[in-house]
Amino acid sequence: xxxxxxxxxxxxxxxxxQIRATMTATDLAKAGDGIATHGLPWAEAIAAGKxxxxxxxxxxxxxxxxxxxxxxxxxxxxxxxxxxxxxxxxLSWVFWTPDSEFVRSRYAPIQEPAGERHGLDTVRTAAGMFxxxxxxxxxGNRIGQGGGYYDKFLAAANAGGLHLPKAxxxxxxxxxxxxxxxxxxxxxxxxxxxxxxxxxxxx
Numbered sequence: 463x464x465x466x467x468x469x470x471x472x473x474x475x476x477x478x479x480q481i482r483a484t485m486t487a488t489d490l491a492k493a494g495d496g497i498a499t500h501g502l503p504w505a506e507a508i509a510a511g512k513x514x515x516x517x518x519x520x521x522x523x524x525x526x527x528x529x530x531x532x533x534x535x536x537x538x539x540x541x542x543x544x545x546x547x548x549x550x551x552x553l554s555w556v557f558w559t560p561d562s563e564f565v566r567s568r569y570a571p572i573q574e575p576a577g578e579r580h581g582l583d584t585v586r587t588a589a590g591m592f593x594x595x596x597x598x599x600x601x602g603n604r605i606g607q608g609g610g611y612y613d614k615f616l617a618a619a620n621a622g623g624l625h626l627p628k629a630x631x632x633x634x635x636x637x638x639x640x641x642x643x644x645x646x647x648x649x650x651x652x653x654x655x656x657x658x659x660x661x662x663x664x665x
Contacts, residue, residue, distance in 0.1 A: 468644050471605045475596045478636050482524035494527030496658030497631060498534040504654065504661050505535060505590065508627055513539040514589035517555065517626075520544060520564070520573055525594065526631045526658070532558060543588065545611070546574045553615045554579040570609055582615075586624055593652065595630035602651030602664045603643035604630050616650040629654040629661065637662065 469477075485493075505516055516535060521528040535542055536559065543555040544562075547569040556562075556575040564573040593612060597605045606612050619626070630652045637655055645651075654663040 468642065471644060472608070474638075474643065475605050475608060478596045479524075481635065482633070485524055490524070490527050493633065493658040494530040496660075497526055497528065497656055498530035500659075500661045501531045501592065501629070501631075501656050502534045502538060504629055504656065505540060506538065508590045509540065513541070515541045515543060515587055516590050516592060517543045517545070517585060517588055518558075518592040519594050520575075521594070521631070522573055526633055528592070528631060531592070533560060536560060543580065543585065544575045546579055547572070547609075547611055551610050551614045553611050554581055555585060556580070570607075570611070582619060582622060582624070585619070585626075588626055590627040590629065592656065593628055593630045595632050595636070595652075595655075597636040597638055597643060598630045598632055598652060598655045599638040599643040600640040600662075600664065601643075601645075602653065603641075603645045603649060604652050605643055613649065620650060627654070628652040629656045631656045633657060634659050
């Protein structure tokens with residue numbers, strides 16, 4: 463599809479958010495179970511049988527529920543870093559456990575873990591990243607939440623030579639045909655999508 467005829471990221475994001483808002487508590491619970499079931503094997507494969515660090519996030523409201531995945535990773539012996547929004551669209555990271563306390567972010571509509579904050583050097587020790595998204599196409603192009611935090615973080619990571627495997631977490635209906643999401647210079651494609659029905663890796 464020619465770039466000029468593509469819907470904008472804002473339009474695609476809005477469409478999928480409207481669909482998400484129709485989901486029931488049962489839908490969300492089922493989705494969370496599927497995400498955990500299919501996400502753990504991806505992490506285990508990347509970790510090659512070792513205990514490892516993964517970045518993830520806490521899905522809230524109608525986002526794909528990630529708490530079951532966090533628990534599954536923890537129970538398998540892995541460590542989990544969750545993002546904290548800082549000024550100027552910067553991200554720092556806090557290690558999560560089931561006992562972690564959450565506070566409302568001052569900069570974004572998310573819940574963030576309280577605790578010691580870590581930067582890019584700590585993320586360098588991670589094996590992979592579970593990332594938020596509102597849609598992904600089969601070329602690996604991702605639409606995030608619109609805040610730009612991950613775009614800026616990934617640009618800094620890329621400039622620093624850090625290229626971790628990335629799986630974006632979405633609902634099944636949010637995996638779109640190849641080349642249907644506009645890709646900008648600062649975008650970094652993901653290597654896989656994690657959905658309630660399974661994980662799809664891109665060649």
